[in-house]
Amino acid sequence: MIDPDDRAFLTSLFDAAVRAADPLEALRANLPAKPAGKTVVVGAGKGAAQMAAAFEQLWGEPIEGVVVTRYGYACETRHVRVLEASHPIPDTAGLDATQALFDAVSGLGEDDLVVALVCGGGSALLPAPPKGLTLEDEQALNKALLASGAPISVMNAIRKQVSRIKGGRLAAAAYPARVLSFVVSDVPGDDPAQVASGPTVPDRVTREQAMALVSAYGIALPVRIKDWLAGSADEAPQPEDPAFARNEVRVIASASLSLEAAAKVAETAGVPAVILSDAIEGEARDVGLVHAAIAREVALRNRPFSKPVVILSGGETTVTIRHEGGKGGRNTEFLLSLAGGTEGLEVSALAADTDGIDGSEDNAGAFADGSSWRRMRGRGIDPAAILSGHDAWSAFKAVDDLFVPGPTGTNVNDFRAILLK
Known part of the structure; x- marks a missing residue:
C-alpha cells in the first residue's frame, strides 16, 4: 500500500474534482x-x-x-x-x-x-x-x-x-x-x-x-x-x-473545471499544481508511459517543473483489447504502465474515473508509487505480463491499492494526479 499521507492527499484532489461537477x-x-x-x-x-x-x-x-x-x-x-x-x-x-x-x-x-x-x-x-x-x-x-x-x-x-x-x-x-x-x-x-x-x-x-x-x-x-x-x-x-x-x-x-478545482486544493495544501491537459486521448498504456517520462524528468532533473509539484491531467484514454479475460479499466491500465515507468522513484499517483467506476469492477481506479511493481513481484505477480493481459485490477488488488469511492453521481471523465515531493 502506498504512503497513507500521499493516499489522503491524492484522494482530497479527486474529491475536489468531483465536487466541482456536483x-x-x-x-x-x-x-x-x-x-x-x-x-x-x-x-x-x-x-x-x-x-x-x-x-x-x-x-x-x-x-x-x-x-x-x-x-x-x-x-x-x-x-x-x-x-x-x-x-x-x-x-x-x-x-x-x-x-x-x-x-x-x-x-x-x-x-x-x-x-x-x-x-x-x-x-x-x-x-x-x-x-x-x-x-x-x-x-x-x-x-x-x-x-x-x-x-x-x-x-x-x-x-x-x-x-x-x-x-x-x-x-x-x-x-x-x-x-x-x-x-x-x-x-x-x-x-x-x-x-x-x-x-x-x-x-x-x-x-x-x-x-x-x-x-x-x-x-x-x-x-x-x-x-x-x-x-x-x-x-x-x-x-x-x-x-x-x-x-x-x-x-x-467538465473536466477542465474539475482539474482547476483540484489544483486549488493542492495549492492550498502547499503543493504547486500544473495541469497538462483536460483532453488527453490515446492508448492507456502509452499515455501512462508519456506521463511517466514527464514524472521521471521532474524527479531526476527538476524540469519542466520543480519539486514539489502535483501533475494533473484529464481526458479519456482507450484500451485496445488484445487478450480476453483480464479485469480492469483504462485508468488502472494507465496507472500500471506509469508505475513501471517510474519504478524506484519517489512518485505517488492516483488515476480514477470521476463516475466512481473504472471498467467492469467496483473500483474507480487505483493508487501507485515507485515501489508498486516491486511489491507486485513480491506477491508473485509479473506486472509486465499483467499489463499485456489487460488485468491491472488484479495487480493493484494484490497490493491493496485499489481506489473504491463508490458511485459519485457525476462524470467528467478520467482524473489523474502524480505527486512528486
Missing part, C-alpha cells in the same frame, strides 16, 4: 424561466438520477419525466421516474428505458419545455436498434467498438448512425416542444454532441464520414451492422433541421 450547484447557475406549459424531464447517464434529484430540488412543482442510469446508480426522486439498465453492454432494460423516454416527450406542444439531463454512460444505457436490427446487433456493435481502441468521438459517430434515439433523435421526437439540454461533459473537448452520443444534440458527422472512420481505425464491425449501414437511407438529423431551431444546449460541468 449537479446541484451546476444546475443552480443555469435554470431557465419556467414555461407556460408543462416541464418534462428526460435524461441518461451514470449521474442522471442525481441530476434529476437536484433539478427537482431547484425547480419545484409541477414536474414529470423519466431518466435512466446504470444499475446501482439510482437515487431517490419525488416526481421523475428513475430506471436502471446495463452499462457498458446494453440490455433489455435499456430498451424499455429508451421507449419510456420517447413516451415522455410524445404529444407535447410549443409551450412545453423538455429538460434533458445528459452525462457520460448514456450511449450504452439507451439502446434503440433501428428497423432491421436487434438488441443483439447493438450489443455486438458495442463490444466491437469497446475492443477497437478508437477514441470516444469515433465510437459515438458510428453509434449515432445505428440508433433511433442518438444523434439528436430524441429532441426531434419532442418537437414542437422546446428542449433545453444540460450536459455534464465526459468527453475530450467538451463537445455536447458526443456526450452519451447526443440523444438531444444533433451532430454534423454524416453516415459516409462515419464509415470512413470505420476504415481509418480498422474497426471490425459485425457483418449485420456493416450491411445495414451500407443499405439504409436513415441518416441522423443535421443541426440545421427546423426541429432544433428553439433548442438550447448548456455544458454545466
Whole structure:
C-alpha cells in the first residue's frame, strides 16, 4: 500500500474534482424561466438520477419525466421516474428505458419545455436498434467498438448512425416542444454532441464520414451492422433541421473545471499544481508511459517543473483489447504502465474515473508509487505480463491499492494526479 499521507492527499484532489461537477450547484447557475406549459424531464447517464434529484430540488412543482442510469446508480426522486439498465453492454432494460423516454416527450406542444439531463454512460444505457436490427446487433456493435481502441468521438459517430434515439433523435421526437439540454461533459473537448452520443444534440458527422472512420481505425464491425449501414437511407438529423431551431444546449460541468478545482486544493495544501491537459486521448498504456517520462524528468532533473509539484491531467484514454479475460479499466491500465515507468522513484499517483467506476469492477481506479511493481513481484505477480493481459485490477488488488469511492453521481471523465515531493 502506498504512503497513507500521499493516499489522503491524492484522494482530497479527486474529491475536489468531483465536487466541482456536483449537479446541484451546476444546475443552480443555469435554470431557465419556467414555461407556460408543462416541464418534462428526460435524461441518461451514470449521474442522471442525481441530476434529476437536484433539478427537482431547484425547480419545484409541477414536474414529470423519466431518466435512466446504470444499475446501482439510482437515487431517490419525488416526481421523475428513475430506471436502471446495463452499462457498458446494453440490455433489455435499456430498451424499455429508451421507449419510456420517447413516451415522455410524445404529444407535447410549443409551450412545453423538455429538460434533458445528459452525462457520460448514456450511449450504452439507451439502446434503440433501428428497423432491421436487434438488441443483439447493438450489443455486438458495442463490444466491437469497446475492443477497437478508437477514441470516444469515433465510437459515438458510428453509434449515432445505428440508433433511433442518438444523434439528436430524441429532441426531434419532442418537437414542437422546446428542449433545453444540460450536459455534464465526459468527453475530450467538451463537445455536447458526443456526450452519451447526443440523444438531444444533433451532430454534423454524416453516415459516409462515419464509415470512413470505420476504415481509418480498422474497426471490425459485425457483418449485420456493416450491411445495414451500407443499405439504409436513415441518416441522423443535421443541426440545421427546423426541429432544433428553439433548442438550447448548456455544458454545466467538465473536466477542465474539475482539474482547476483540484489544483486549488493542492495549492492550498502547499503543493504547486500544473495541469497538462483536460483532453488527453490515446492508448492507456502509452499515455501512462508519456506521463511517466514527464514524472521521471521532474524527479531526476527538476524540469519542466520543480519539486514539489502535483501533475494533473484529464481526458479519456482507450484500451485496445488484445487478450480476453483480464479485469480492469483504462485508468488502472494507465496507472500500471506509469508505475513501471517510474519504478524506484519517489512518485505517488492516483488515476480514477470521476463516475466512481473504472471498467467492469467496483473500483474507480487505483493508487501507485515507485515501489508498486516491486511489491507486485513480491506477491508473485509479473506486472509486465499483467499489463499485456489487460488485468491491472488484479495487480493493484494484490497490493491493496485499489481506489473504491463508490458511485459519485457525476462524470467528467478520467482524473489523474502524480505527486512528486
